[in-house]
Amino acid sequence: MDITLDKQDDQLHAILTVNLTEADYATAVESKLKEYSKKAQIKGFRPGKVPVTLVRKMYGKGILVDEINELLGKSVDGYIKENKLRILGEPMPVASDIDFDNQKDYAFQFELGLLPEFELPADQAITVDRHKVTLDENTKSETYEQLERQFGETTEPEAAEAGDYLVGRLRKDGEEGEGRLLMLPTNKMKNEADKFMGAKPENVITFDLKTAFDGDAKAIANFTGMSREEAEAVEGNYTLTVEKVQRTAAAEFNQELFDKVFGKDIVTSKEDFDEKVTSTVMENYDRESDNLMNRQIIDKMLENVSIELPKEFFKKWLVRANEGKLTPEQIEEHYDDYAKELKWSMIRNKVVEANELKVENEEIVDRTMQKILGQFNMEMTPELEESVRGFADNFLRQENGKNYVQEYEAILAEKVLENLRGKVVVNDNEITAEDFRNQNAG
Incomplete structure (x- = not known):
């Protein structure tokens, strides 16, 4: 041979x-x-x-x-x-x-x-921004409104009053079709809310959608389900065909509510409840801020690492590996996305090898157990540990081990980004939660 x-x-x-x-x-x-x-x-x-x-x-x-x-x-x-x-x-x-x-x-x-050799950027050579979110009064108020509505008692009165929600079908005036299903909050409308007072099921109400929300495309997109681009293009009259009226009596801030929101006896006073709400909201914003920063790190690494790929072979291999799923034309159209994905995979693997990053079995099991607890809004106790571990083991064995591999890959990806975060310059930029949402909407 x-x-x-x-x-x-x-x-x-x-x-x-x-x-x-x-x-x-x-x-x-x-x-x-x-x-x-x-x-x-x-x-x-x-x-x-x-x-x-x-x-x-x-x-x-x-x-x-x-x-x-x-x-x-x-x-x-x-x-x-x-x-x-x-x-x-x-x-x-x-x-x-x-x-x-x-x-x-x-x-x-x-x-x-053949994949080429390449070098990672020197430590501190890349700079990224991280939003340091602060909780503003507007966001606090909206959070408590959502809790009051989510856990309050909802009824369906015959006719609408101020503050009610109208469930119905929205469509552009004069257009055919049944329209899009939505829940319209009259208390969030800046204008024309009076047109909806006394509205009953089967009523058809004509109104100027743009005027109703004072031209706020973000609010229009949020309450109608339109894309940001669609919301920005809204003009003229729309009709809402009312299907039902919903009225929610705000939930009382008592132990029953505390238990519903956070689990039995996790908090036992209004002060503890307020503190827990604030910390939970901030954890969510911190997580979103970290996700945005991580995307920046990936983008900056791709920009600053020079990797030349075997382009023609890669295209042929994609066709062969995705036979019956992707055509050569589709691969050509989206080639840049495939190339970025491959380059990031190569960078990630190099970080893993250079830093000897590993994922232990116990890490995978622990992560899965925390996800299970989170689904049921529970915290770990000695009594629960054995049964939750059993659920986790069963989940990880399902799909012929596919779930296990997915958890492994997720943890490894987190370790790679954690490693890179320690090697880039991070600029913290203070921003209110409301501005953060507006900046990242759509």
């Missing part, structure tokens, strides 16, 4: 050629033929007594092809590992005319996409 690697001028594409002689595969083929002759059940012959010559005639070509394919797979894989080739995806066979009936020696070629 002889294996050669011919790199193209760009050093990113290569042809791997495997030359086989009869001596490379003959012994394995003969052994397989004898094995078949012992197991084959052919009419006219006792089990184990089928002549090898007959087995060769009936199955010889198939056995030859199987053995050569197996030999090729091991040889190519071994060559790549032995020579420490960093390849993209998998080797792709080059089409050729092979005559297995008459040839004894064969030459097989494989196209390789």
